[in-house]
Amino acid sequence: MHILYSFRRCPYAMRARVAIAYCLPEQNFELREVVLKDKPEALLSISPKATVPVVQLESGEVIEESLDIMLFALSQNNELEKALLPQASKANILKLVEMNDGDFKWALDRYKYSDRYDQSQSYYREKGELFLSQLNAQLKNHQYLMGEEMTLADLAIFPFIRQFAHVDKKWFEASEYSALIKWLDDWLNSDLFKTIMTKYPQWREGDEPTYFP
Numbered sequence: 001m002h003i004l005y006s007f008r009r010c011p012y013a014m015r016a017r018v019a020i021a022y023c024l025p026e027q028n029f030e031l032r033e034v035v036l037k038d039k040p041e042a043l044l045s046i047s048p049k050a051t052v053p054v055v056q057l058e059s060g061e062v063i064e065e066s067l068d069i070m071l072f073a074l075s076q077n078n079e080l081e082k083a084l085l086p087q088a089s090k091a092n093i094l095k096l097v098e099m100n101d102g103d104f105k106w107a108l109d110r111y112k113y114s115d116r117y118d119q120s121q122s123y124y125r126e127k128g129e130l131f132l133s134q135l136n137a138q139l140k141n142h143q144y145l146m147g148e149e150m151t152l153a154d155l156a157i158f159p160f161i162r163q164f165a166h167v168d169k170k171w172f173e174a175s176e177y178s179a180l181i182k183w184l185d186d187w188l189n190s191d192l193f194k195t196i197m198t199k200y201p202q203w204r205e206g207d208e209p210t211y212f213p
C-alpha cells in the first residue's frame with residue numbers, strides 16, 4: 001500500500017490529501033499523521049529534508065513535494081487529469097500555483113508571524129493582498145480560478161488562502177475580496193474538505209494502519 005505522511009493543518013499536506021481524495025477515492029493510502037516536533041524515524045529515513053507531505057509508493061519510490069504528489073494523484077485518473085490540468089491552460093495553472101508557493105507564501109508566513117520579522121503586519125498583509133486581489137478578479141466572473149471548471153489551481157491554492165484568512169478572520173471577511181470569500185467558503189463547506197480534515201492521532205511505528213481517504 002502507498003504511504004502518506006501528513007500533518008492535518010499543513011496547507012501543503014492539505015493540497016496533497018485533497019488531490020488524493022478527489023482523484024483516487026477508491027485507493028487506500030496508509031495515512032501516517034506526523035507531529036512536526038517529533039518526526040518519526042521512518043519518515044526521516046526516506047526523506048531527510050523531512051517536510052510533509054511525503055508519499056512512499058508501494059514500489060518504494062518517494063515523492064516529497066506536495067505538487068508532485070498532486071500530479072501523481074492526477075496521473076492515476078486520466079479523466080480527472082484532463083479536467084483538472086487541461087493541456088491548453090496547463091502553463092497558466094502551474095504559473096498561478098508557483099505565484100502562490102513563491103511570493104504569496106512568503107507574505108503569508110510574515111503576515112502570520114509578523115512579530116518575528118522587521119516590517120509591520122499590515123506591510124506583509126498588503127504584499128499578500130496583491131495575490132488576493134488577482135484571484136478575486138479571476139473569480140468575479142467565474143466559479144473557479146481558471147474559469148467555470150475546477151482545476152488543479154483551486155485544489156492547490158485554497159489551503160493557503162484559508163491560512164491567510166485565519167490570521168485575521170474579521171479583516172478577511174470585511175475585505176473587498178467578496179468573490180474570493182465566497183470561493184473559500186464553498187471550499188470549507190464542501191464534503192471534500194470535511195473528508196480531508198478528519199483528525200488522526202500521531203502515528204507511531206507499530207500502529208495499526210489508518211486508511212485514507
Ligand SMILES: N[C@@H](CCC(=O)N[C@@H](CS)C(=O)NCC(=O)O)C(=O)O
Binds near residue numbers: 010052
Ligand atoms: N515544498 C514543500 C513544503 C512542505 C512544507 O514546508 N511543509 C511544512 C509543514 S506545513 C513542513 O513540513 N515543515 C517542516 C518542519 O516544520 O519541520 C512541499 O510542497 O511539499
